[in-house]
Amino acid sequence: MNISKEQLDELNAVVTVDIAKSDYSDKVEKILKDYRKNANIPGFRKGHVPMGLVKKQYGKAVLVDEVNKLLQESLNKYLTEEKLDVLGNPLPKEQENFDWDAEDYSFEFELGLAPKFDVKFNGKKAITHYKIVASDEMIDNQVTTIQKQYGKLTSKEEADKNSLVRGTFVNEEKEINKETTVSLDKIKGKRNLDKFVGSKVGDVLSLKTKGLFTDEHDLISALGVSHDEGHGLETEVTFTISEINEQELADLDQELFDKVYGEGNVKTVTELKDKIKEDAERQFEQQSDSRLLNDITESVLENTKFDLPVTFLQKWIRVTGEKPLTEDEAKDEYEKSEKGLRYQLIEGKVINDNNLQVTFEELKGFAKDLIKGQMAQFGQTNPEDKELDDIAARILSNQDEVKRISDQLMSQKLLTFYKENVKLKTKEISFDDYVKEVYK
Known part of the structure; x- marks a missing residue:
């Protein structure tokens, strides 16, 4: 077997896989012998069917199946060994007058290659990182809300x-x-x-x-x-x-404080307001961080320029979907997905270049922290580690949950990295003013 690559340009290549009879003949012969042992053909005892008849009836199908298996295995191995970063999947080139009756075969595949680029983290302007603070009015309103809730x-x-x-x-x-x-x-x-x-x-x-x-x-x-x-x-x-x-309204007394925050954790109205402010601003920080990650994503996309193998990708979209698309339909689909593909490539490079991959231990620890946070909402503030391990194990046995939590953790890792490497300016702002500014 011989595999070779023709580099058409930086983003496109053609791989040729040459398969000789010696590459597949032993495997095909073995399978046909197994067929002969088990074939039930009228007029012949089991295991005594003439090999010529077996080959005539099953030979072509077995040959095609084994050559295709060998082709895919060899191509995947080649792409891995050569460290070719391909977009989509290799597309087989159409070959006129292909003859399965020949003994040697040659297959060609089009490749769309991922571009080489450097991520540009900073543009001309610094990105605003909002620090949202809870106003006295908001805190007083929350105190009243608590009094109403327990009244x-x-x-x-x-x-x-x-x-x-x-x-x-x-x-x-x-x-x-x-x-x-x-x-x-x-x-x-x-x-x-x-x-x-x-x-x-x-x-x-x-x-x-x-x-x-x-x-x-x-x-x-x-x-x-x-x-x-x-x-x-x-x-x-x-x-x-x-x-x-x-x-x-409920009285602002120790009984109320204990109901809201647990026995003895809050003892005065001042401590109650401090706790409300702390909780509110923790939630605001999550909202602000989510906005920051979106803004950084848009900035990085705008400043990091690179070409893509557009013609290949449009063809790949056209022929590999659930149903074939026209060229215009494939072009529309590509235009809808291009921005997401670009950021996927940027994000992958940031992760790989900076070793931000998620390990299982990190994932488990992150899951346990999420569980602790949820349990605290129901008054369970000091769960045992074994209980957390058991719940985390159940959650992480579900692949959908693993993906969801992994995505959360990766977003957190990326945000931490961006905060250290992107030019930011901090703006302290009330929640009402934040809403007016961001959603204007």
Whole structure:
């Protein structure tokens, strides 16, 4: 067997695999002998079928199968040994008048090669890394929310401006059908509030979403829509009232502190506010980091330039999908996926060049940290290590979970690397101003 490569240019090559009869004949002969031992052909005893008849009936199929197996094994081995970084898969070239009755065969494959490039981490401008801080107003509002959450509810016949009104928001066109509780102190404007005040169970209110809540995020939560869909949403909804309550705030005492944060962890209102601020800003940090990773990704894509084997990739898309595509369809698909492919190549190079690969021990430790965080939400703050190991083992036995957690860990590793190697400028900002700036 002989395998050779013709380099057409930096991004395209053709590999030729020459297979001689001596490469496959022994294997084919052995399989046909096994067929002969087990063949059930009328007129012949088992194991006594003439070899000529076996070859006539099965020889071509066995030959084709074994040559194709040998071809794939040899090609894959060659690509690995030669360290050829290919995009997609090798595409067999069409060969006119190919003859399976010949004894020696030659096959050609087109290759699309990954480009060589350097990752450009920094552009002309530094990337903004937002440090989102919790304002005093936000902290005070959260204190009130906690008091409401642990306070007492009293049923009422008629709503007033301090009521909690439970009901269902509906808009069939937008596929909104969400049961929720609305605190009327979060309703924006006298006109909207007047629709609720004086209402009773069973009433159906017609409302406009624009300007309905003081905080647009309350609208997103109440309607059960996505973050992007909720911002700036202008439509009409109905709200059918099922329950009206008045809430008596819980006292800010040790009993409340223990219920919220566990016994003895918070002892004063000042410590409560400090804890709320710490928890809020930890969540804000996750949100800010997610935004930073997106911004860095866009910047790196914009600044790292390289060519791709476009013609090869469009052909590969056209012929290897579930159904064949036309050239125009393949071109459209390529254009949709090109940006993702470019970043996949960039990310792979960053990972390989900087040894950011995820090890199993790292994955296990990361999974245990996630489990501990989830358990803490339910008051289990000191789980035993064996319990964590057992839960992690169950989770990591599921390949889908392994991929999900691996992707999370890799994103964390990349973010840490980027923070150390990308030119950043830190901007301290309140959450409300962050939303206005980022989602303007």
